[in-house]
Amino acid sequence: xxxxxxxxxxxxxxxxxxxxxxxxxxxxxxxxxxxxxxxxxxxxxxxxxxxxxxxxxxxxxxxxxxxxxxxxxxxxxxxxxxxxxxxxxxxxxxxxxxxxxxxxxxxxxxxxxxxxx
Amino acid sequence: xxxxxxxxxxxxxxxxxxxxxxxxxxxxxxxxxxxxxxxxxxxxxxxxxxxxxxxxxxxxxxxxxxxxxxxxxxxxxxxxxxxxxxxxxxxxxxxxxxxxxxxxxxx
Numbered sequence: 607x608x609x610x611x612x613x614x615x616x617x618x619x620x621x622x623x624x625x626x627x628x629x630x631x632x633x634x635x636x637x638x639x640x641x642x643x644x645x646x647x648x649x650x651x652x653x654x655x656x657x658x659x660x661x662x663x664x665x666x667x668x669x670x671x672x673x674x675x676x677x678x679x680x681x682x683x684x685x686x687x688x689x690x691x692x693x694x695x696x697x698x699x700x701x702x703x704x705x706x707x708x709x710x711x712x713x714x715x716x717x718x719x720x721x722x723x
Numbered sequence: 724x725x726x727x728x729x730x731x732x733x734x735x736x737x738x739x740x741x742x743x744x745x746x747x748x749x750x751x752x753x754x755x756x757x758x759x760x761x762x763x764x765x766x767x768x769x770x771x772x773x774x775x776x777x778x779x780x781x782x783x784x785x786x787x788x789x790x791x792x793x794x795x796x797x798x799x800x801x802x803x804x805x806x807x808x809x810x811x812x813x814x815x816x817x818x819x820x821x822x823x824x825x826x827x828x829x830x
Contacts, residue, residue, distance in 0.1 A: 612765070642820075649811065649822045650766070699765055711756065712813075714765035 609633050610702050612715025619690055620723055626686045627718045629700030636702035639683040640712070641675060644697040656683050680704070690722040729812055729821040737829050742799040744824040746812030747792075753815045755788060757797050760809045760823070769797075769810075804830040 609632040619625050629639055638657050642650040654670075656662040656677035664670045672694075674686040683702075687694050697719050701712040729746050736742050748755065754773045758766040772779045772788045772795065779786045785798040799806055809823040 610765075647825075650820045652820075697763070701766070711768050711771060712758075712766070714758075714767070716765040717763070719763070 610636075610700065610713045610715045612700055612718055614718055615716060616719040616721075618721045618723065621691055622689055624686055624688045625690055625720060626684055627698055627700075627720075629683045629685070629702065629715050631681050631702045631704065631713070634702075634704050634713075635680040636683070636704045637680065638703050639677055640701045640703075641673075641683075641685050642699045642701070644699060644717075646697075650699060653685075687720065690720070692722045695720055695722045729810065729824045731824060732822065733825045733827070735827045735829065736802055738802060738804055740802055740828075742802050742806070742826055742828070744797050744810055744826070746795045746797070746821060748795075748812070748814050749793065750814075752790075755786075755795050755815070756813050757784075757786060757795075758811045758813060758820075760811065762808075766811065799826075802826075802828045804828050 611630045611632055613628045617625055640655050641653045643653050644650045652665050653668045654662045654664045654675050656675050658677050658680050662675035677683040697717050699717045701714045703712050752774055754771050756771045757769040759769050760766045770781045770784055770786050772786045774790055783800045788795045806828050809825050811820045811823045813820045
């Protein structure tokens, strides 16, 4: 299957700092990327949908100024958690779909575990 | 709100047994997908079934879809310890996942 790479796989930061997570589609053009957040033993919560070259669409309750999403190219989307606080600690997962995935299949990154101290 | 809801929440079986988990959804769909997640990892796509299909097979996996009941089931036959994971269903409209079924296969 297609490969989606997510980086970093884990990060620890101090409260108040910003953290950037990258999501790359390595072998296909990702016209749409999704960002999810997952708490322990819970489901994935869709945070936002980003289409290449346009502004991300955020789900209800997700602060767009807190979670900045950029999808500048067909292979890269970034999620920046600004002024991170301990409650932002979570597992963040991206997924991508594109021209290859005509059926709507999603290809997921391995996730990024954020711990805010 | 979640589109898909899986049950049971957790399932523990012996290696070699079959595992069945169910998914119910709320609105009409074009397709329904099943994913697997190993602890602390990303999700892996298992199988997709379209709304005009009733059953689909892939290796040891069998998926059924009943659009009148808005439900789907995933059957894993001859389970292995390596099948231990969380399983999620997702529908196409919103790509919203249910809480998942945690499957534990004991060897």
